Amino acid sequence: MGATPPIPFDATDAFDLGTVVGDLAEARRRWRVARGRPLEPGGRELPSRDELARVVGQLRGALFPMRLGPPDLRQESEDFYVGHTLDVALHALQGQVLLALRHQDREQRPDETALRARATALVRDFAHDLPAIRTLLDSDVVAAFEGDPAARSVDEVLLCYPGVHAMIHHRIAHRLHVLGVPLIARIVAEIAHGETGIDIHPGARIGAGFFIDHGTGVVIGETAVIGQRVRVYQAVTLGAKRFPVEANGHLAKGLARHPVVEDDVVIYAGATVLGRVTIGRGATIGGNLWVTHDVAPGSHLTQARSRENGAAG
Known part of the structure; x- marks a missing residue:
């Protein structure tokens, strides 16, 4: 059978987009005026949920390269992959942290050089915390395996269990929360919430060996x-x-x-x-x-x- 021919439409602006675009611009202007936001043209003011989802995906791969990394990764190339992936992820995170710090301090109008230095220092501290995060996550994986008689291996737990997926996000989000970027931490937590149905605020303090069974x-x-x-x-x-x-x-x-x-x-x-x-x-x-x-x-x-x-x- 051949492809279905396209349904013809009038090429004129049937949706009156000019009016819609203008009305949306006015709605944005009213919002910004009401909240004291700048009206002059500029770049993005807030961190990107899509970019942070990519960053967390890269961090998951760096934390568990042979199980959550790329399918063609070989163990002899593990450190090269981890190094490259962290370089990309941490630089991207640095940009998102800078946006969050600007937003947090927007009323004080801080010095841009100082903000960039803070963003760099914060992401450096976060990077040094990754081995401790991996250790905590190992304890969560073991707790899930030992706590569920249906689990056949720790690998199955890491690959399949929504509670473990949520805890990967939480361990990352909690550290970012503690380091002083709660908006980014909340976005990371809400990404996991949307994917798993598990809602953990990044401020919650959770010890080692935590297991959420089923999870929803x-x-x-x-x-x-x-x-x-x-x-x-x-x-x-x-x-x-x-x-x-x-x-x-x-x-x-x-x-x-x-x-x-x-x-x-x-x-x-x-x-x-x-x-x-x-x-x-x-x-x-x-x-x-x-x-x-x-x-x-x-x-x-x-x-x-x-x-x-x-x-x-």
Whole structure:
């Protein structure tokens, strides 16, 4: 069968694009005026989500070259690939960091030379943190393999598990958050959120050996603190119980409002833990529970009953 012939349309401007373009320009102008943004022509003001997605993909390959790198990579060329990939990724990240720093400090109008020096120093510090990030990710991969009887190898875990994919992004995003570019960190986190359905704020502090099983619907808030060897299942929320308001009526920012989860805790599917509560070491939170109070170490909470330190609740 031959190709379907194109449907003929009138070549005139059937969509009145001139009017649409003009109205969009006016909408942008109103937005910029309302927020004190410059109206004069200039370059991009904000980091690019697409560029950061490319950077994170390159960083994944550099962190795990023989499994997440190019399909034709040979082990004898591993270091050459890692060096070249990091050179490209870190230079691209440097440009995105510079945009983020300009945006953060736009009201102070900082010196451009100083901003560039800050961007370079920040990315250099991030680069030196990559071996530690790789070590943390190795512990996450092992935790996933050991915590899931369906896992046949650590390689399967790294290649297939959305929880591990989300943690690669989180370990990168958290370090960028700590180094002082929270917007870039948030973009990196939201890329993983869109790909996996796992929402981890880059400010959350997560210890070694963290395993998210299945993963879809997991939410971990900005000020959550998670210890070592913690395991959570799908649809778990570590969230805030309430949102204090400042005198001006705006929500207060940066307050410690999310849970502290100590070492060796297991939280099963659908559980919701809210507020600055502490889940004690070795505790188990059953599925679909709503927890808004501290849980003692070693406790086992279920819908039917709660048992703390061996005593029936």
